[in-house]
Every structure is written in C-alpha cells, then in structure tokens.
Amino acid sequence: MTTSTNSAPRTPTFPSRLPNVGTTIFTVMSALATEYKAVNLGQGFPDFACDPQLVDAVNNAMRAGHNQYPPMPGVAVLREAMSQKYQALHSRHYDANTEITVTAGATQAILTAVLACVQPGDEAIVLEPCYDSYVPNIETAGGKVVRVPLTPGTFRPDFDKIAAAITPRTRLLIINSPHNPSGTIWTDAEMRKLEELLAPTDILLISDEVYEHMVFDGQQHQSAARFPGLAARAFIVSSFGKTYHVTGWKIGTVAAPAALTAEFRKVHQFNVFTVNTPMQYGIAEYMQDPAPYLQLSAFYQAKRDLFREGLKDSRFKLLPSQGSYFQCVDISGISDLSEADFCQWLTREIGVAAIPLSAFYVEKFDQRVVRFCFAKKDETLRDAIERLRKL
Numbered sequence: 001m002t003t004s005t006n007s008a009p010r011t012p013t014f015p016s017r018l019p020n021v022g023t024t025i026f027t028v029m030s031a032l033a034t035e036y037k038a039v040n041l042g043q044g045f046p047d048f049a050c051d052p053q054l055v056d057a058v059n060n061a062m063r064a065g066h067n068q069y070p071p072m073p074g075v076a077v078l079r080e081a082m083s084q085k086y087q088a089l090h091s092r093h094y095d096a097n098t099e100i101t102v103t104a105g106a107t108q109a110i111l112t113a114v115l116a117c118v119q120p121g122d123e124a125i126v127l128e129p130c131y132d133s134y135v136p137n138i139e140t141a142g143g144k145v146v147r148v149p150l151t152p153g154t155f156r157p158d159f160d161k162i163a164a165a166i167t168p169r170t171r172l173l174i175i176n177s178p179h180n181p182s183g184t185i186w187t188d189a190e191m192r193k194l195e196e197l198l199a200p201t202d203i204l205l206i207s208d209e210v211y212e213h214m215v216f217d218g219q220q221h222q223s224a225a226r227f228p229g230l231a232a233r234a235f236i237v238s239s240f241g242k243t244y245h246v247t248g249w250k251i252g253t254v255a256a257p258a259a260l261t262a263e264f265r266k267v268h269q270f271n272v273f274t275v276n277t278p279m280q281y282g283i284a285e286y287m288q289d290p291a292p293y294l295q296l297s298a299f300y301q302a303k304r305d306l307f308r309e310g311l312k313d314s315r316f317k318l319l320p321s322q323g324s325y326f327q328c329v330d331i332s333g334i335s336d337l338s339e340a341d342f343c344q345w346l347t348r349e350i351g352v353a354a355i356p357l358s359a360f361y362v363e364k365f366d367q368r369v370v371r372f373c374f375a376k377k378d379e380t381l382r383d384a385i386e387r388l389r390k391l
Contacts (some may be wrong), residue, residue: 018136025132025359029343033353039384041372042343042353044180044325048377050245051292058282070277072269074102074253078284082238082253085287092225098258101265102275105250106210106239111137112271113235113254114172116263117204118143122171127157129181129360131208134174143171145362152367155182159193166197172204177222178211178323181360181371185215185323191222195229204260205230210239210252211324213296216304219322225255232257235264240283243293245375251279300325300374303381307374310385325375328357332368334391339366346370350391352384 029042040047066075073079079096086092094100103109110133118124120142126134128147138145148165151158162173175194177186186194198205207224215221224230236255241247254264286292304321311318317330335342339356347353354370374381 018139021136025355029347029353029355032344032347036348036351038347038351038353039380039387040353041374041376041384042347042355044373044375045247046245046375047380048245051286054244054246054282054286057285058278061278061281061285064281066278066281068277069274070102070280072274073097073265074100074275075277075280075284078102078280078287079253081284081287082255085290086223086225086255088290090223090225092223092231094225094255095258099255099261101254101256101261101268102280103252103254103268104272104275105241106208106237106252107133108250108272109235109237109252109254110134110174110206110208111140112267113206113237113256113264114138114143115141115271116267117260118171121169123167123169124172124174125162125165125170126174127162127176128362128365129155129357130174131176131180132360135362138172144169146170147362149365150179150182150184155179155184157186157190157194159197162194163197166201166203170201170203172206173198174206174208175224176208178214180211180324181326181355181357182319182328183321183324183326185219186222188220188222191224191227191230195227198233199229203233205234207234207236209236210242212238213243213293214300214325215297215323216301216321221323233260235260243296244283244286249276249279251275251283303374303376303378306378307372307381307385310382311388314389315391316388319369325373327372327374328369329372330367330369339368339370340364343370350387352387 026043033040079100082100083094083096086094114137118141122143123146124138124143125146125148128149135145146165148161212221224234224236239252241249307327308318315333319328321327331342339358343354343356354372357369358364358366
C-alpha cells in the first residue's frame with residue numbers, strides 16, 4: 001500500500017471516552033475573573049500563603065536528600081502520622097502499612113477508588129449537587145451514573161430517594177461532607193441512617209472528606225471512620241492541600257480496610273505510582289503539631305462570619321454555611337438571569353466571580369443559587385463585599 005506524498009498527514013479520530021465533558025466551570029470563571037480583573041471568589045483556593053514552617057519542613061526534606069521515588073503507598077512516617085490522627089480524632093485504627101495510601105490529591109484518590117471498584121455496567125450513585133469529577137470518573141470506569149438529588153434548599157440527604165435508587169447492580173455510593181458546593185455537613189443521625197441503609201448490601205462507599213477541618217459553630221465532623229458499618233466499606237478521602245492552604249501541592253490520602261486498599265493500590269501503582277517525596281516528609285514533620293488542623297475551623301469560621309456580616313443587609317439571601325469554605329446565596333431577589341448568566345454578568349459588571357450551583361448538576365438544575373469561596377484574605381473579602389453590596 002502506498003501513500004501519496006502530496007496528502008497532508010491525518011490525525012486519526014476516535015470515539016470520545018467523555019463526549020459530554022468540556023472545560024470545567026472553575027477554569028472558565030477563573031479565566032473570566034482574570035480578564036475583567038474581578039475579585040475571584042469562584043474557584044476554591046486560598047489567596048494567602050501557607051505557614052512558612054511547612055515550607056521550611058519541605059525544604060529541609062529536599063536538602064536531606066529525599067528527592068527520589070518514595071515507596072508506592074507513600075512514605076512510612078506520613079502514613080503513620082495519618083493513622084495516629086484517625087485514632088485520635090475518630091477512635092478508628094487504620095494500619096499505616098496496609099490501610100493508608102498517599103495520593104496525588106483528592107481528585108486522583110477518588111478516580112483511583114472508582115477505577116478500582118466499578119466494573120463496566122455497575123451502577124454508582126452520586127448525590128447532586130456534587131463535585132464535578134465524580135460523574136466523569138464513573139463514566140471512565142464504564143459505570144452507569146445514578147443521580148439522586150439532595151433536598152433542594154437544604155441539601156440534606158433524602159434516604160427514601162437513596163434507597164429507591166439502589167438496585168442489585170449498585171456497586172458504589174459517593175458522599176461528601178462538609179459538602180461542596182452547599183456547605184452543609186452530615187449529622188451523626190444521618191450517618192447512622194446511611195450505615196443502616198447500606199448494612200444489608202455489598203455497596204462500597206467513597207467518603208469525600210477534604211473539608212473535614214472546616215466545621216463551624218461547635219459542630220463535629222462526622223467522618224465515615226467513626227461508624228463501623230461505614231468504615232468497613234469506605235474509601236475515606238482526605239486532602240493536605242485543603243487543610244494546609246497548599247492546594248497546588250496536590251497531595252492527599254485514602255484510608256480504607258486492607259482488602260479495599262489492596263485493590264486501590266493495584267490501580268494507584270499504575271496511574272500515579274508515587275507522590276512527591278519531599279512534600280510527604282515535610283508534611284509528616286509538620287503534622288507533629290496538631291494545632292494547625294485543630295484550629296482550622298475557628299480560622300475559617302471567622303472568615304465566614306466576616307463575609308456573612310458584610311452581606312446580611314444586601315439583597316442576597318444567605319443560605320446556611322455549616323462547613324467547608326463556601327457560602328451559597330440565593331440571587332432571586334436581585335436578578336431574573338439564570339445562575340450561569342448571572343455569574344458571567346457579576347464577573348464582568350460588578351467585578352466579583354462566583355460559581356453557579358447548576359454546574360454541580362449533570363442536567364444543570366437551576367435553583368437561583370450561586371457559590372462564593374471565602375478562603376481569601378480579609379481585605380479580599382472586604383473588597384468583594386463592597387462591590388456586592390451595591391446590588
């Protein structure tokens with residue numbers, strides 16, 4: 001067979017694995033915020049520095065020669081530190097060698113857990129609104145996404161609807177508390193209800209707990225680790241990036257029973273293999289003092305309260321923010337625009353970027369609610385408040 005020398009090289013086409021996926025709303029809104037020099041309260045990352053002691057600990061690890069591949073599951077001292085933390089906070093022992101794995105951030109952790117347990121044709125339940133990686137993760141694994149709405153307005157789990165969604169093909173359920181985007185937290189009673197619901201099944205659980213240290217008003221984070229019936233079937237996802245203000249480091253952990261961890265690591269070793277070595281050693285050293293994560297709730301509650309106080313007499317209707325670093329607001333008293341169009345307008349005309357809640361629903365369900373991120377310097381929040389109060 002010969003090929004004409006005059007024909008241009010052809011790039012082959014192939015069926016898209018994710019035909020419905022485009023650029024994420026976070027990338028779109030951050031780019032728009034940059035273009036219009038808006039205060040970016042859209043994408044969820046801090047605009048302030050982490051503790052210099054943490055940076056020093058990582059630098060010290062580099063200088064000490066920790067710059068080559070670490071063990072595939074993560075360095076031992078960091079896994080041991082996480083084991084001790086789960087024991088201290090939730091009275092649950094995870095074996096550092098066989099039940100804790102260091103990951104390249106929570107997003108990779110969730111994808112790896114999905115790939116490890118979802119087979120083509122399996123059903124996986126997500127509770128909408130949900131973080132935008134969950135659905136593509138399940139679809140990449142060949143699973144069927146089953147969407148169950150959280151109760152509109154309160155974003156509390158509806159256990160009748162969850163129970164109705166369970167079939168013999170259900171392999172996985174993903175939960176998230178504190179919840180992105182709504183800022184709600186699951187209660188002890190709700191976790192026990194979930195434990196009861198799943199008890200007679202073989203359904204696995206991914207518990208996305210990346211905002212675990214941002215729980216307000218004296219409430220307690222109800223980790224799946226605290227409930228034996230959930231812990232026995234759960235991949236519990238944690239994020240150092242969220243906890244230590246270093247989202248760009250992309251480092252987290254997954255805690256799971258040994259049998260689940262063994263399957264998780266089979267995938268992990270071939271899609272990431274290992275995670276940044278000096279950061280693991282630096283974080284392990286920094287974790288010797290629990291104060292930074294124990295004090296984080298108070299730190300972010302002060303920012304939440306500053307933001308809410310600034311908007312309390314505005315035309316925005318503030319929804320409860322029980323945890324995370326997000327504040328949702330109802331815009332129906334301000335505009336007739338859709339959530340997405342309102343966020344575009346708000347960025348261009350008012351100079352504040354937000355995220356439409358509809359972006360967290362596959363069908364783009366519009367409740368006239370948008371999400372602000374208050375993980376910002378106080379002066380950033382005051383600037384945003386001044387602009388928003390003009391509406």
